[in-house]
Amino acid sequence: MGRILAIDYGKKRVGLAVTDPMQIIANKLTTVASHQIFDFLKEYFQKEDVEKVIIGYPMQLNNEPSEAVVYINPFLKRFQKLYPEMPVEQVDERFTSRMAFQTMIDAGLKKKDRQNKGTIDAVSATIILQSYLEQKKFR
Template identity: 70%
Template sequence: MARILSIDYGKKRVGMAVTDPGQIIATRLTTIPTHTIWDFLKEYFLKEKVETVVVGYPRQMNNEASEAVRYINPFLRKFQQVYPEIRLELYDERFTSKMAFQTMIDGGLKKKQRQNKEMIDGISATIILQDYLEQQRNLQ
């Protein structure tokens, strides 16, 4: 089986998580500067077989897309042009940053460590991917 990659796309940073080849466990992969995403993806897809990319898509409480989609949508369009063979899924990412922060607290990280935005973005991508995996299992 191929992996599933999760992307928490932000204006400054991109958090990423990935499944094992059996698509059972979501693991934090990395957090990179947004301007390096295309080089990273090109390299990663050469090394690893990825069948699906799940992108966190922010929505507001009324279920409308949030303002952040104005920089996520161009990424999504380009991704589909560059990688048409890879399935692209959008996943509601509401509350993932808060959940990531709570995960850090629950994990015993000190206040200074919890201020690490790169870690929050990576954990958010992991939460998005784990939720996506659970949703897919429930559909089966």
């Protein structure tokens, strides 16, 4: 069984999270500058057995895609062109940044650490992935 990789793609940064090989728990992986994501993915896919990729797809309250999809859709197209055999699922990422910030407060992170946008992006990817795993249990 391979890992599941979650991607929280943003205009400047990409938050990444990954499951353990048994796909039980999501763990924060890292944050990468958006322009470096494909170099990172190439290297990561060579080192790790990744079975599926989950990509956060931002939706509005009315279930329409948010304006951020103008950055995500080109990324998705390029990803699928480079990795056509890799299964990809889009997951609603609504509110994950707020949830990540609150999670960091609840975990006792200092204000300085909570202001690190990269940390918020990686925690958001972890929340997206953990939510996906929990939904998968009930399918």
